[in-house]
Amino acid sequence: MINFNDLISGIKSQKKLEIAKAITLIENGTKEGIDFLSKIYPFTGNAHRIGITGPPGAGKSSLTDCLIELYTSQGKSVAIIGIDPSSPFTNGAFLGDRVRMMKHYDKPNVFIRSMATRGSLGGLAKKSKEVADIFDASGFDLIIFETVGVGQIELDVMNASDSTIVILVPESGDDIQMMKSGLMEIADLFIINKSDREGTNRLFTSLSQVLTLQNRPSDWIPSIIKTSATKNIGIKELQNQINKHYIYMKKNGLLLKKQNYRYSHLTQQLISEKHKTEFWDNKKNKVLESQLSQSVSTRKSPYQLSEELYRK
Amino acid sequence: MINFNDLISGIKSQKKLEIAKAITLIENGTKEGIDFLSKIYPFTGNAHRIGITGPPGAGKSSLTDCLIELYTSQGKSVAIIGIDPSSPFTNGAFLGDRVRMMKHYDKPNVFIRSMATRGSLGGLAKKSKEVADIFDASGFDLIIFETVGVGQIELDVMNASDSTIVILVPESGDDIQMMKSGLMEIADLFIINKSDREGTNRLFTSLSQVLTLQNRPSDWIPSIIKTSATKNIGIKELQNQINKHYIYMKKNGLLLKKQNYRYSHLTQQLISEKHKTEFWDNKKNKVLESQLSQSVSTRKSPYQLSEELYRK
Numbered sequence: 020m021i022n023f024n025d026l027i028s029g030i031k032s033q034k035k036l037e038i039a040k041a042i043t044l045i046e047n048g049t050k051e052g053i054d055f056l057s058k059i060y061p062f063t064g065n066a067h068r069i070g071i072t073g074p075p076g077a078g079k080s081s082l083t084d085c086l087i088e089l090y091t092s093q094g095k096s097v098a099i100i101g102i103d104p105s106s107p108f109t110n111g112a113f114l115g116d117r118v119r120m121m122k123h124y125d126k127p128n129v130f131i132r133s134m135a136t137r138g139s140l141g142g143l144a145k146k147s148k149e150v151a152d153i154f155d156a157s158g159f160d161l162i163i164f165e166t167v168g169v170g171q172i173e174l175d176v177m178n179a180s181d182s183t184i185v186i187l188v189p190e191s192g193d194d195i196q197m198m199k200s201g202l203m204e205i206a207d208l209f210i211i212n213k214s215d216r217e218g219t220n221r222l223f224t225s226l227s228q229v230l231t232l233q234n235r236p237s238d239w240i241p242s243i244i245k246t247s248a249t250k251n252i253g254i255k256e257l258q259n260q261i262n263k264h265y266i267y268m269k270k271n272g273l274l275l276k277k278q279n280y281r282y283s284h285l286t287q288q289l290i291s292e293k294h295k296t297e298f299w300d301n302k303k304n305k306v307l308e309s310q311l312s313q314s315v316s317t318r319k320s321p322y323q324l325s326e327e328l329y330r331k
Numbered sequence: 332m333i334n335f336n337d338l339i340s341g342i343k344s345q346k347k348l349e350i351a352k353a354i355t356l357i358e359n360g361t362k363e364g365i366d367f368l369s370k371i372y373p374f375t376g377n378a379h380r381i382g383i384t385g386p387p388g389a390g391k392s393s394l395t396d397c398l399i400e401l402y403t404s405q406g407k408s409v410a411i412i413g414i415d416p417s418s419p420f421t422n423g424a425f426l427g428d429r430v431r432m433m434k435h436y437d438k439p440n441v442f443i444r445s446m447a448t449r450g451s452l453g454g455l456a457k458k459s460k461e462v463a464d465i466f467d468a469s470g471f472d473l474i475i476f477e478t479v480g481v482g483q484i485e486l487d488v489m490n491a492s493d494s495t496i497v498i499l500v501p502e503s504g505d506d507i508q509m510m511k512s513g514l515m516e517i518a519d520l521f522i523i524n525k526s527d528r529e530g531t532n533r534l535f536t537s538l539s540q541v542l543t544l545q546n547r548p549s550d551w552i553p554s555i556i557k558t559s560a561t562k563n564i565g566i567k568e569l570q571n572q573i574n575k576h577y578i579y580m581k582k583n584g585l586l587l588k589k590q591n592y593r594y595s596h597l598t599q600q601l602i603s604e605k606h607k608t609e610f611w612d613n614k615k616n617k618v619l620e621s622q623l624s625q626s627v628s629t630r631k632s633p634y635q636l637s638e639e640l641y642r643k
Contacts, residue, residue, distance in 0.1 A: 053634050054634075056632065056634055057632040057634035057635050058632075060627075060632030060633070060634070061627065061628045061629070061630075061632070062628070063627060064626075064627035064628070278627060279623045282622070282623065282627075282630075282633055283619060283623065285633040285637075286619060286633040286636050286637045286640070287607070287611070287637075289633060289634065289637035289638075289641075290610065290637045290640060290641050291603055291606070291607060293637065293638075293641045294603070294606045294610070294641070295599070295603060298602065298606070299599075307595060307598060310594070311591045311594065311595065314376075315372075315373065315375060315376035315590060315594075316373045316374070316376070317373070318373075318594075320368065320369040320370075320372030320373070321372070321594055321597040321598045321601060322365050322366075322368055322369035322372070322601065323369050324598050325597075325598045325601035325602045325605065326601075326605075328598070328602060329602050329605045329606070
């Protein structure tokens with residue numbers, strides 16, 4: 020039996036060992052983990068949750084590295100959740116990118132956690148939002164979700180974050196895929212990284228034009244920040260814009276709206292899961308199995324079967 | 332009131348007007364549409380459902396065009412469901428790609444339908460699987476889902492299809508994003524289109540190597556077919572491989588397994604939707620609202636609230 024009070028006071032003092040323990044507790048997926056999440060919920064909502072996404076090779080890890088450097092130099096604490104698509108083809112590739120962050124591992128006010136998605140198509144790693152709650156309750160000022168941008172994943176990032184940052188590179192200007200992949204619509208801030216390379220101004224101009232044409236859900240128009248992570252250029256400006264967006268969201272009630280959305284969504288999801296677990300007992304599974312054993316032309320339609328099972 | 336028997340006999344004779352009527356009925360999302368789907372379900376399961384996906388510009392529409400040409404010349408009927416990410420940035424762009432397919436519109440044994448996803452992040456267009464059921468019941472030999480490959484979308488395509496075809500171009504060899512985006516794992520067949528361009532053999536070799544290293548769920552090893560859609564090269568070979576995969580799936584019970592997976596999945600999904608609709612009545616929504624009106628630090632955790640609401 021874990022003593023929740025000890026664990027909570029441990030994470031509240033940002034003790035790394037206790038935070039790691041809490042994460043393991045959550046990842047085990049037991050009822051105890053759920054109870055723990057329930058206990059710490061009132062202490063959340065104070066961290067600024069940032070999602071950083073973009074195509075492979077855009078420099079997400081390098082920029083995250085720069086942000087850690089800057090924030091910690093100001094006495095702020097930063098937690099990073101690196102989301103790595105785990106596939107037979109990418110195994111380890113992403114984790115390797117994080118090596119350069121290693122130098123921060125020992126800092127008392129930095130916590131870095133890599134999490135793998137089940138299959139590269141799984142969106143945000145299961146439990147990453149719960150881990151963010153632990154960091155939030157631990158009093159971290161900034162929580163960064165860092166994830167490669169491929170399709171559905173970004174939507175998850177956006178929903179889990181207060182501010183979503185999309186990183187592009189000068190070459191992205193020619194890359195029609197960027198436009199189509201949905202990255203454009205989710206960004207609160209754009210970064211053009213590697214901005215010492217050719218094409219930066221062209222991308223800046225076309226991006227600006229697109230942003231003015233776009234119908235956005237709020238009157239926030241995303242800034243476009245030119246950076247070079249390797250040369251540590253533009254990072255202070257990036258921080259200013261991150262803060263600006265946070266203040267904007269707070270003032271306009273958008274931060275609360277996001278928090279409420281996450282609250283409602285999670286509540287609905289938990290209830291649906293409870294129902295699914297309880298509903299599909301042995302008896303109902305057998306009814307389904309008996310239909311599956313028949314040919315498509317003789318079995319009940321899924322519409323009929325679901326109605327009958329549900330009304331029973 | 333629609334006369335179901337007339338409509339069903341109409342679509343069974345592949346009458347385009349009736350098929351279009353049936354699609355509209357489904358898209359309206361009424362109870363009548365559900366009843367209709369339930370009625371036609373026994374007549375499904377006979378079409379070969381193919382998903383074609385790949386990065387923008389790989390030539391999906393051109394290849395689909397070639398396949399239509401080939402199959403119809405053999406007296407086979409083909410239905411195409413083109414999935415278009417709809418976003419402020421791409422509006423119309425994809426539909427434009429389909430213009431070249433227009434010449435098939437008048438053929439009696441071809442039906443082409445474009446469907447837009449709600450936002451580019453929505454995966455398969457809502458109702459596209461139901462529309463495929465209509466085509467299936469109409470006796471089409473081949474149903475092609477054609478969709479741009481970005482993230483989550485492919486997983487949807489794979490689940491909706493019996494055979495998934497991933498189209499690459501010679502330049503994809505250098506494109507690490509391909510590998511990371513999950514396209515690699517879902518393919519039953521690979522096409523290297525525009526194979527008269529440089530890099531074809533290099534991509535062929537590296538792809539072959541990757542495929543032999545990969546752990547796949549079945550002992551089917553995807554073929555790699557070199558094509559040039561604009562020059563109509565490799566299309567017959569592609570058709571042979573499509574048939575080979577279909578026969579393999581039938582022999583090994585994998586086709587039935589896929590059909591059963593879709594049946595179970597849809598049944599579960601329909602039941603969850605029924606529960607969600609019924610569960611969230613005015614009273615429960617008010618309980619949720621009253622929690623949202625409190626600050627994060629004083630409201631019940633989502634875990635506690637969901638438990639209380641569910642047990643009530």
